[in-house]
Amino acid sequence: MGKVKIKKKETRIDMTAMSDVTVLLLTFFMLTSTFLQKEPVTVITPPSVSEDKVPDANLLSVLVSPEGKVYLEVLGSKDSTMKSETVRADLLKNMVAEYKKTHPSANLAFTNKEIETFSKLNAFGVPITKMKEWLNLEPDQRDKFLESEQNPGVPINMNEDPNNPNEFQMWIRAAYNSVNPELQESMVKGRGIAIKADQTTPYSVVNVVMDNLQTMKMNKFTLMTALKTAED
Amino acid sequence: MAIKSKSRQKKFDTRIDFTPMVDMNMLLITFFMLCTTMIKSQTLQIALPTNEKVEKEQQNKVKQSEAVTIIIDGKLTDKGLSDPNEGMLYYYDGMPETDKLATTGESNMKQIEFGEILQERNKEVVLKIADLKKEWKEMKFSKNEEINDSIYQEKAKKIRNDSTLKRPVVIIKATPNASYAHVVSVLDEMQINNISRYQIDRINEVDSAMMILLQGQNLKK
Numbered sequence: 165m166g167k168v169k170i171k172k173k174e175t176r177i178d179m180t181a182m183s184d185v186t187v188l189l190l191t192f193f194m195l196t197s198t199f200l201q202k203e204p205v206t207v208i209t210p211p212s213v214s215e216d217k218v219p220d221a222n223l224l225s226v227l228v229s230p231e232g233k234v235y236l237e238v239l240g241s242k243d244s245t246m247k248s249e250t251v252r253a254d255l256l257k258n259m260v261a262e263y264k265k266t267h268p269s270a271n272l273a274f275t276n277k278e279i280e281t282f283s284k285l286n287a288f289g290v291p292i293t294k295m296k297e298w299l300n301l302e303p304d305q306r307d308k309f310l311e312s313e314q315n316p317g318v319p320i321n322m323n324e325d326p327n328n329p330n331e332f333q334m335w336i337r338a339a340y341n342s343v344n345p346e347l348q349e350s351m352v353k354g355r356g357i358a359i360k361a362d363q364t365t366p367y368s369v370v371n372v373v374m375d376n377l378q379t380m381k382m383n384k385f386t387l388m389t390a391l392k393t394a395e396d
Numbered sequence: 397m398a399i400k401s402k403s404r405q406k407k408f409d410t411r412i413d414f415t416p417m418v419d420m421n422m423l424l425i426t427f428f429m430l431c432t433t434m435i436k437s438q439t440l441q442i443a444l445p446t447n448e449k450v451e452k453e454q455q456n457k458v459k460q461s462e463a464v465t466i467i468i469d470g471k472l473t474d475k476g477l478s479d480p481n482e483g484m485l486y487y488y489d490g491m492p493e494t495d496k497l498a499t500t501g502e503s504n505m506k507q508i509e510f511g512e513i514l515q516e517r518n519k520e521v522v523l524k525i526a527d528l529k530k531e532w533k534e535m536k537f538s539k540n541e542e543i544n545d546s547i548y549q550e551k552a553k554k555i556r557n558d559s560t561l562k563r564p565v566v567i568i569k570a571t572p573n574a575s576y577a578h579v580v581s582v583l584d585e586m587q588i589n590n591i592s593r594y595q596i597d598r599i600n601e602v603d604s605a606m607m608i609l610l611q612g613q614n615l616k617k
Contacts (some may be wrong), residue, residue, distance in 0.1 A: 384442070
């Protein structure tokens with residue numbers, strides 16, 4: 165009487181191997197990731213065959229929106245000798261000094277807390293007279309104001325007189341004279357300033373930024389582009 | 397019998413169910429994948445002259461026979477943006493023929509397509525670089541890839557700056573309506589065609605007058 169025994173198969177799959185793989189991938193992504201920084205305007209950079217990578221340290225990027233608003237981003241050195249925070253805090257102090265040269269009567273002072281807030285921000289772009297008010301806003305309100313239409317960005321105009329600089333030019337000078345000698349060096353070499361503009365931006369807008377940099381004797385700079393492969 | 401039943405221990409399943417763990421990991425992976433920037437943007441290095449007023453005598457005048465002026469024009473959309481696909485290029489050799497323009501209303505400005513002309517003008521350099529590239533591909537300079545690369549770069553630079561060859565000086569001018577993408581792609585064209593001497597300059601009245609004239613002529617056709 166051979167009874168046919170149906171072998172009961174185990175329905176559970178061993179997930180250990182799967183788990184191993186996922187953990188491995190996770191570690192990889194965690195180690196290689198550099199987080200996308202939030203930017204006030206999203207720009208699509210034009211394609212180019214150039215293969216130079218954007219430096220990830222000692223960089224002052226000028227973000228130009230298609231309407232002509234200008235935002236600035238500052239990065240410190242790669243190692244912890246000159247953190248972005250230190251450079252930014254110093255930048256703001258320098259800027260105040262620069263501004264007072266042409267506006268001696270201006271009542272412009274930042275508390276330590278405000279400077280600390282500023283040093284943690286990736287991008288900024290408000291007139292210096294509004295800076296204090298802006299820094300004291302709640303973080304989400306701050307982002308909103310930066311993107312809003314009533315914010316003119318960093319004030320900039322066609323100005324070829326380096327003795328009477330506009331605010332954009334003051335920021336450039338403040339960055340040049342910052343505590344970070346590496347930033348100054350790379351600005352002189354032409355790798356410290358990057359213009360990031362959308363491909364639909366009319367040339368007249370980009371030209372204003374370029375002309376301002378020329379006035380500040382920053383004749384060498386880079387344009388941020390996206391990779392395009394040459395036909396060759 | 398009684399002793400036997402006492403020793404019977406309940407067998408626990410030692411295997412742990414990993415499914416939730418995997419779920420969580422997958423979630424984290426997705427998060428990191430979406431937040432990372434794998435591709436870093438590229439940069440294009442440019443150098444402009446100073447804005448300071450230079451004395452007339454100190455200015456280096458470009459040889460007329462070598463100069464090529466390229467003018468980039470574009471169209472603005474309703475939003476005040478410039479359409480990157482609507483670019484137009486014009487060019488003229490040497491100086492604009494102002495006398496002729498004033499008397500007969502003809503100019504030496506022509507409309508061109510992308511990449512035209514430049515390669516032709518820089519032919520001597522382009523050919524030499526192409527030869528060099530062949531040798532580089534065959535690893536003729538060195539068996540070591542890095543050394544091979546650096547020797548190639550050095551030699552290519554020498555050819556680009558060789559004053560015995562006929563090389564054009566390109567003057568790039570852009571109208572306010574030209575799109576940034578178009579300006580960058582013209583700068584790109586300089587790299588592709590190995591042109592070492594180029595300059596971004598401001599557009600002047602003569603240029604715009606010639607452009608309007610040419611556009612009018614094109615419309616008539």
